[in-house]
Amino acid sequence: MNSLRHFASKVRFTPSTSTLLNRSFKPTTSFNRNFSSAVVEEDDKYEVTNQLEFQTLKHYIPVYTVMNQEGEVNPPSADPNFSKDEVTKMYKMMLTLNTMDNILYDVQRQGRISFYMTSFGEEAIHIGSAAALDLKDTVFAQYRESGVLMWRGFSIEQIVNQCCSNEFDLGKGRQMPVHYGSKEINVQTISSPLTTQLPQAVGAAYAQKLMGEKACTIVYFGEGAASEGDFHAAMNFAATLQSPTIFFCRNNKWAISTPSHEQYRGDGIAGRGPNGYGIATIRVDGNDIWAVYNATKKAREMAVEQGQPVLIEAMTYRVGHHSTSDDSSRYRTLEEINFWKEKRNPMHRLRQYMLKRNWWTEDQDKEVVSSVRSQVRESLMRAEKQKKPAISELFTDVYDVPTKNLLEQKAELFEHLKLYPDEYPIDQYAQDK
Amino acid sequence: MMLSKNLTQSLLRYTSNGAITKNASSRGFHTSKVLLAGGPSTPINYPSLEIPNAGETQKMNLFQAINNAMDISLRTDEKACVFGEDVGFGGVFRCSVDLRNKYGAKRVFNTPLCEQGIAGFAIGLAAQGATAIAEIQFADYIFPAFDQIVNEAAKYRYRSGGQFDCGSLTFRSPYGAVGHGGHYHSQSPESYFAQTPGLKVVMPATPIEAKGLLLASIRDKNPVVFFEPKLLYRSAVEDVPIGDYEIELGRARIVQEGSDLTLVGWGAQMKVLMQAAQMAKEKLGLSIELIDLRTILPWDVECVEKSVKKTGRLIISHEAPKTGGWAAEISSAIQERCFLHLESPIQRVCGYDTPFPLIFEKFYLPDHLKNFEAIKKSINY
């Protein structure tokens, strides 16, 4: 909570040292490879001092925020001025995500799906950042970013199919729930091992630049995931190779039971950007959708126009349990959760903004919730009735073409199933096509 | 402290663990649902290991037995530390529950989320004379630490000419199928580590053995990778001696003596193999010798050799993919030693050569039926 004390209201990326000081490396959209003077000038950028002094952290990067809990935007020029329809769409999507999460969480507790993760409290991050991007921009997600996929067109139906591992799950039922991925909306398939997606995103963004695309790659991750070695690799690669990557950290204060103060010291994740890696950085209020939108929009511009990486640290709070396997009452207080739920609620802020403009009524909230509830319930009923993917899909996609050992093992399995047709739930699976 | 033979007065019980309960306090990380084909209807009688002069016992499940072993380590060795991701509040599987309260946050603590950091830190701690008991939250997430474990921990002594070592180091990590873990909460990575000279690799099958093997691993003078069957954390319950005891590393356990065929496995697979052996007895009147390897590296080749020389038939079974799995190593070593004693080809009943697939888990796993068929095939060869 301390970290939210300093607020700023201008989108100002703390410039990277390389942009400030490295005269020979002017940021351009091309790949910079200036061999001549780099090593000679390396030392020139440092001031000299005869003071024996160890540097310690003096200034924290401020939190950029423009909309308060009452829905007032300050300064007014920071309002992105979306139309009523556009804002309604954003708000409805936040509410949809929240309502769907509520139901799917309960559905998991009833044993109808095997696992689930909610995004309670982080709705503004999903919608605010997704709205600032283009569908051409590639997304690498961690797992708590369902709203980003929804904004890009991933339907409740698709989400529920994935969670039910049925034959309409694009991932063919092979991964746990919430590990979505869809080529159509340009979101790479989510993988559980943390932070692996960061260096991958840097490579993807580099490829976009190489191929002259007017696009970038955004990669989402938690402040916990930022402790992995892959975070360092990714940031350093992005900086030195000038890969147009947007690093989007969701700092929700908890990594399962580990609070952020046991995860890092110093100036959080943002603090590593400008001085540590030479990457332009902003810290934003993740519960302020306009702040998130403005920051991401500017970041995209910098990435696409100037071909450089950008780091965004969005300060927020994980209101729900880590997952359906977790019980967070073991390690945090209800007061803490309620503070964020009540005093810093991201949906409340946008609702206030709309109420002020007479764009929305409290009754409409109820309508949306009830319509989403029936949508999710109906999707779920349909999804549960669907067959699981065909058993032969166990052996496909390991390689482009199944190798001999896989074909042999597949034949063995089918022979075995003939011997014990009643011991395996064969009829729950689709027929081979 | 070695076991005698199979004494079957006491039995390991597997509690029913099918239902996901609504009670938050019974949540465990991805362990709640277990469905074995043909499972619950057939009670599995798995003999408990007899610990000589063990004294008082207490009912414990496998995670409580692990907790008890670490408790004893922390109590008897003041240089011992327990650490890893989310270890402070008790760990996502509750293995370290209450230990921070008992021994303080200096010795039982959370680390930042970084497996290579945990491994490197553990090596340094051990090299400097402390005892490191490090947890990697899931075996699927041990790979960022692979370099530290394989290139560093395993070669620490050798490369210094025996001057330095990090032997007082144990990596604990939950492994294996649980019914709904998918790619990254199910893997059995033992053979990656078993090909690394300098490491020991241990995989217990019961609460009693988990405790004794973990205490032996922690006190062993070599780095040990200790994979715990998370399927059994809650479901396997035994009367575990509350005192301090060790089970020697590198020694297999003959869980059941038999004369017709030798069946070898480890960890959670032992329950499946016992089921297959019971089926073979009931349906075919066969007497199966069941061996739990317990230590994967160095493994007890003499025990398996002796058994195969008696039975003439061998099947090895593990959840990890068949190609390059540890069964291949056992198969070739036994073939070298027992060629003229073999009555049929050695078989491997393993996971398929695919990633671990969520919705196809029941088909993927080397269950008791696949093992039973392999037994039939071997006998009818």
Ligand SMILES: Cc1ncc(C[n+]2csc(CCOP(=O)(O)OP(=O)(O)O)c2C)c(N)n1
């Ligand atoms: C390499 C790796 N180590 C450990 C885990 C287990 N794990 C899953 S999520 C998680 C916490 C992540 O926290 P954070 O990055 O802050 O994201 P949040 O869940 O708070 O959104 C951990 C430790 C994992 N998935 N991958």
